[in-house]
Amino acid sequence: MSETLAQAITRAGNPVELLRNQDWPSVTFPIQPEFTNWRDEQRAWSTTVAIMDQSHHMTQLFLGGSDLISILSGISPNTFATFRAGVAKQLIAVNHAGYLIGDGILFYNSDDREGLVLVGHHILIDWVRYNVEKAEGEGKDVHHRLEANSAMRGAGNDPTFFRYEIQGPEADHVMEKLWGGPVPEVKFFHIADLEIAGVKVKALRHGMAGQPGFEFYGNYADGQKVIDAMMEAGAEYDIRRVGAKAYSSSPLESGWVPTPFPAIWDDDFAAYREWLPAARAGSIGGSLYSTDVHDYQFTPFDLGLGRSVKFDHDFHGREALEKIAEAPGRRKVTLLWNAEDVAAIVKSQVEPGVPAKFLDFPKARYGFYQMDVVLQGGSQVGISTDAGYVALDQLYMSLATLDNSVEEGSVVEVVWGEDPISKKPQVDQKHRQVKIRATVAPAPYHDYARSVYRAND
Structure with a gap:
């Protein structure tokens, strides 16, 4: 054990x-480190158009059940008042003192059994999974399926979805060619149902590296057909596939901190620490050295996640976070x-x-x-x-x-x-x-x- x-x-x-x-240890995903060279690939998402393959590096937690939203609402400052199919949100959670556990993107694809998918690093996903398992044990109508990233799953186990981001100033022109008409009006963090090369896909409107774009996802088996169509449509715009090296640097331009230190060290997380394998806790690198683990923690406001905080419901850490929100x-x-x-x-x-x-x-x-x-x-x-x-x-x-x-x-x-x-x-x-x-x-x-x-x- x-x-x-x-x-x-x-x-x-x-x-x-x-x-x-x-x-x-450093991990290698089944994506080429460089398709051309990482400098030109970086430039492409700001000057022309780039395709980022996001199929392999994130953990996915497939969720469903009539009690799911109430469980998520109880551990998250996010509002769920208008959350519905066709919308996504940047989900966060905090501890009793209002300090951040982590963040991830929660896709509300449908009301089917696995209609909601939480995608991100495993930091937040493990905390959500712990709470869902606890609720399952209490007889609540909630269920989940964990899909580790490709490095943790190992060879020969394909992910459920391909995920390709098209991004850059020429992205709209490429997408116009893909479906032979204007780019559909899709609000930020809303999900559209589209078709590329005869393949049904979903598309989340957002941006990864400070540029507007869409994240397309669908059945993994159809991924090659979709990416081939994207490359063909983008040829005249000098489209580039982004390798693993360049992709790792994209958060620097978007301003997203990908792995915030999780505040899981106080008494309210004692049972969670008994449940969580130590190997999943990560490692600290850098010059910050303190024997007090609290010196490593962040509030949501420290990392620009204050927009996700809404006090329209009760959640774990609300009282403390209300005080923090008064004067971050x-x-x-x-x-x-x-x-x-x-x-x-x-x-x-x-x-x-x-x-x-x-x-x-x-x-x-x-x-x-x-x-x-x-x-x-x-x-x-x-x-x-x-x-x-x-x-x-x-x-x-x-x-x-x-x-x-x-x-x-x-x-x-x-x-x-x-x-x-x-x-x-x-x-x-x-x-x-x-x-x-x-x-x-x-x-x-x-x-x-x-x-x-x-x-x-």
């Missing part, structure tokens, strides 16, 4: 030591890293002496939860999370949450590297900490980076 999270914390002494040293202390930003400091990190790899922590391109993450200290005037003012390079703007950047007192346009410092160095194999056991100057910009950053920031560069 696998070790539970509760057992692992007892063994390690505290949650921070467990997660800083836990092995969370931090906000989500983009940090544009100083070119000289980035170059110095790279240079340290090819000169004598102890190098800085290796800085990978296009994405730099060496823990499931990337958590780096942000300083201003020598004091911590926030946490930097996802970090990587965007070729179109030729900028290294990260998404961060900063104290509201830190003004847009000001310069802060990101502490890069660990001290003490953790034992997880993803981290260089010989490296030194360095500080990287960074300019505070909005999230998403597009207009600022391409106008104000470059004008002052």
Whole structure:
């Protein structure tokens, strides 16, 4: 029997030591790393049109039953007052103190047995699954089916759905060719029923990398026919397929933090920690080091998820979140890293002496939860999370949450590297900490980076 999270914390002494040293290996999904090269693939979703294959990297939880919505409503600040078939929402959950568990996209496809699907990293999905299983045991009318991502399922087990995102300034032209007429008017986060190359598909209107687009999904067996039709329709617009390398960096431009640290450490989650396998808890990477696990937590407002919070119903953590909502202390930003400091990190790899922590391109993450200290005037003012390079703007950047007192346009410092160095194999056991100057910009950053920031560069 696998070790539970509760057992692992007892063994390690505290949650921070467990997660800083836990092995969370890099995974390879059955998608080419690059179809052309990751720089051109990145540029395509901002300059022409790109196809992103989202079929493999996310966990899916298929849900149904007459009691489902009441269960979800009880653990989520999201409103369900008008939730219905043909609509999706960014579902979040919090603990008793109002701190974030995670987020995912909840698709309401139909009222069939598996008509609702929660898609995302497993962080939130595991908490939802725990509550659904508990309700099933109490005789509630609710059911679920977990479909792990392709890396966890293993070879030979296809997902239920293909998921292809078409995105970029030329995306509408490609879609007009796909169905021989104007792009249907579909509201943001609404789902349309369409047909591509004779295949029935559903399409969610949203965007992944700061550009408008559609996410198409349907039976996985039909996926090749659909993507072939997309490539043919987009040929004259220089359409590009996006490989795994480029895709990993897309949240930097959309401003979405993909793996927020989950607040599952207090007494209200004690039974959950007894249920959750320790191997699913992830790992912490980065310069943030505290023996108090609460120092790693975020509120929904810290990460720009406040729009999902509605106080029109009772839910776990409501009272605390109401107080937080009155005066949120931090906000989500983009940090544009100083070119000289980035170059110095790279240079340290090819000169004598102890190098800085290796800085990978296009994405730099060496823990499931990337958590780096942000300083201003020598004091911590926030946490930097996802970090990587965007070729179109030729900028290294990260998404961060900063104290509201830190003004847009000001310069802060990101502490890069660990001290003490953790034992997880993803981290260089010989490296030194360095500080990287960074300019505070909005999230998403597009207009600022391409106008104000470059004008002052």
